[in-house]
Amino acid sequence: MIGRRTTYRVADGIRIPGTWRHAFIRNGDYHLTDLFIYADGLIDCWGLVTLEEFEEKLRSGWVATELPDGARASGFQLAAWKFGEPRSRHTPELLLAEVRDTIDELNGRPDSTDRCLAAVDAFLADRTEEKRAAARAAYLAIPATQRHYALGDMDRKDRPLQVLVAGVGGRMEGRPEEEVTQEAHDEAIAYFEERARWMAERPSRVLADGPAEPVAPAIHLYQSYPLKPSDDPGTKGLRNDYPAPVAVDGVTYPSVAHAYWALSIADAAVGSAITAENSVFEARKLAVGAPLHDGWEHARTAVLTALLRAKYAQHPALARALLATGDATLIYDDSDSAFWGDRGGRGRNWTGRLLELVRSELHAGSAGVLPGAQVAPGY
Incomplete structure (x- = not known):
């Protein structure tokens, strides 16, 4: 059973889901290692092999199910020992059957x-x-x-x-x-x-607060580098570099991106220059390499959250565009940052996640169930 042991590999830009389990590889001595099993039927046993090739690895003893008494074994950088009265739960046939079940499970098929x-x-x-x-x-x-x-x-x-x-x-x-x-x-x-x-009653047991997964399909917020506002920006208006002025603490920034970079810089003069720069590209250049505030990495998610709240409170049309995404997962492109962007599934997508948070707050404010929520008038 897979349980919480989930991983993946990337093939041709596609994430292939997988899992792992312990196994012994016999390469001279017996080496305790991880056997990685993927949904496309490939198994990594110190090299990717097909299911048929894996069966041969089992038959040959490369993936070992027989552990001879007195044989030398090791766990890399952990320990070395000799087997003393070893007992194995598996035969080649049994381990192969379990791996077949795992592949079925990874594909959502009946095992x-x-x-x-x-x-x-x-x-x-x-x-x-x-x-x-x-x-x-x-x-x-x-x-x-x-x-x-x-x-x-x-x-x-x-x-x-x-x-x-x-x-x-x-x-x-x-x-x-x-x-x-x-x-x-x-x-x-x-x-x-x-x-x-x-079992018949179980499907009727609906969680009180709704589904665990989004109902709407995911939405990819691609980098678009908008130069001027649009009457109907759609999801482009959800980008941080979209030219929607944001007023924070008496200062108006040309966009959320301008505000984020200006607030991150320890040198007030550089921050002011970023704020005065109309071009997102030029503002970004000014921010690159400038010293950051101490502890910025610990404060940055809170800062961006505040800026996003301000943007959608101050721009009702953009708040409507955000709400129109329903409960979709928002996947945010950011070629500069694996922290803020999705980066093809390898990033943390924090911008997307914070947009989803602000979207939920807008819904809650409209419904009157979140006291003190910032509600954009007219959205």
């Missing part, structure tokens, strides 16, 4: 557990021995290390599932001495019926 539970549902809807046999085959196709977790019930584990697919008089996997009784089978049926009721 072996999902396929088993679907077969169980089919049996419960039509309780023939043929459907039971299909469910049993699907259960046995789950990697043995994952069967306990198939139901997501750590009290019962997979026992109800084993009883159901074995049937009355059948033998459970791993418990050949235990014959399934009618009572046990009835309990398993009742368990799955109750589970089905609970």
Whole structure:
């Protein structure tokens, strides 16, 4: 299971999602390392390989599932040791099956557990021995290390599932001495019926404050370098360099970008020169290399937040343009900064995130649910 172990690699400018797990690579000694698995079916085991090539790496022992007693092992820059009575949970076949499941999960496809539970549902809807046999085959196709977790019930584990697919008089996997009784089978049926009721109710449990993810598609705020205001700027008006004058503490700046750069500079004369410069390009040149205020990196997000609030409070048309983005994720281009911009998924996109914050504040102010919010008149 992937859990919180998420990563990615970039191929042809596209982010390929992935995850990782521990594994031993046998290259002379045995090396404890990370095995990276990606949604496109490539696996990094000290080199990217296809799933078929990975299977060969398992067969050859390069990705090791057998750990000989007394063999030397190491964790890079961590420790070195020798195996003493080692026990491995895996065989090549088992590890390969788990990796296949991981690739399915990364792609949002049903994995072996999902396929088993679907077969169980089919049996419960039509309780023939043929459907039971299909469910049993699907259960046995789950990697043995994952069967306990198939139901997501750590009290019962997979026992109800084993009883159901074995049937009355059948033998459970791993418990050949235990014959399934009618009572046990009835309990398993009742368990799955109750589970089905609970699963049917779960979609109706809507969070009180709405969806966890945006409903609207993401919007990319591309760099456009506008030179003059427009009657209908659209999303270009959401750029910090858009020529929308911003008044802060008695000083009017030609744009949010001018204000940000001017306020960042420790030398007041340079700050004034930036403020007086009409061109965004020239203002940026004045700011480059000028000494910053002490601790600026700790204050900069608060400063930009205040400037964005001022911009949209003072320009109702631009506030409407911001609100028109709905709840979309705002992806902000910034070729100069991986802190403020998205930079092809490698940046932190703080400008986009702060625009989303100000957008939410505008909504809250309009609805009267955020006391003291700055509301742009007429938006």
